Amino acid sequence: MLSEQQWSDFEQNGFIRLGRLLDTEAIAELTQRADDLASGTQVNPLIQMQLDTGGDYDALPQAVSQLAAGTHLYRKVQGLENDELFAPLVQHPLFGEICARLYGSHAPVSLFRAMIMNKPAGQGTYLPWHQDGGDVWALDRDPLVTIWVALDPATRANGCVEVIPGSHRLGLLSAHGSTLSEADMQRHCPTEQALPLELEAGHGLLLHNWLIHRSGINPSNQPRRAFTACYMDGRTRSVLTGNHFPRVSGQLDQAPHHYVRQLHTDLAALRHSHESAEGYAHSLVAEVARLRSKLEEVEIYVKSLEQERANRAPVEAPAPVQRGLFSRVADALVPRSR
Structure with a gap:
């Protein structure tokens, strides 16, 4: 001592x-x-x-x-x-x-x-x-x-x-x-x-x-x-x-210090926010894929209509409103960038 x-x-x-x-x-x-x-x-x-x-x-x-x-x-x-x-x-x-x-x-x-x-x-x-x-x-x-x-x-x-x-x-x-x-x-x-x-x-x-x-x-x-x-x-x-x-x-x-606990809480919130944003992004990708598929179906359908009209009146030029049918349908489904 x-x-x-x-x-x-x-x-x-x-x-x-x-x-x-x-x-x-x-x-x-x-x-x-x-x-x-x-x-x-x-x-x-x-x-x-x-x-x-x-x-x-x-x-x-x-x-x-x-x-x-x-x-x-x-x-x-x-x-x-x-x-x-x-x-x-x-x-x-x-x-x-x-x-x-x-x-x-x-x-x-x-x-x-x-x-x-x-x-x-x-x-x-x-x-x-x-x-x-x-x-x-x-x-x-x-x-x-x-x-x-x-x-x-x-x-x-x-x-x-x-x-x-x-x-x-x-x-x-x-x-x-x-x-x-x-x-x-x-x-x-x-x-x-x-x-x-x-x-x-x-x-x-x-x-x-x-x-x-x-x-x-x-x-x-x-x-x-x-x-x-x-x-x-x-x-x-x-x-x-x-x-x-x-x-x-x-x-x-x-037990970790209070500021460390707060950091863990903040990190958990950020991870949840990230996961939510990532899920939303995936849903947008899926929606775009769905719309593209739908657009392809419309394209095929419009082409079939145009082909059918061409077969019926081969010498008659299609009217302007008819030539724009595909564009109007496509714009209704997926707005095109200008």
């Missing part, structure tokens, strides 16, 4: 140390599972991996369900709420307490992501100053809670997380979120304010998602692996799909 002083420090600085959360046995078990998933020794179709290229952060490859070749040079293993060894860590009671404090005890809690972040030995990708939130996350509200647990010692030498204390109180510096602009980096991230958050293996951090942070490469001969999970108000939806995210705790009203 966190003390009021810890919560006060969190409000002031945007992070707090949570102390030891995993023992040595659990650390060994979880690091081995992460490596096994990345190498393909352990296969789970619900989990994805991202290769670490050691290059430009913006040029990183997409996460995939299986790396082309088993390797320990991975940057990310995500979807760990679907792994039997990591799932209990996702449900850690302390994390639930934190979410209840920040989102309210009434609010259900959902999970945006649970993953291993790795900086392979002698490599690792430089992660520039950024904030976790904004439009790039495609959520209808910003999450506030990220838990970070070291599975290897996190040090300055192997690319530990660095933060700008108190920067969460600036709010999101960009509606888009993610990487800061060059101007914001110069304004808010002076070198003397950057604080490295070194951690022993098994120890954890609570980070506010708006806290400006970064991490370097890992030139050491040991990997720097860490478990990280982002928790949200359970009512959060994807703006791309309208769906909720995996629920961790609490009850969630699955």
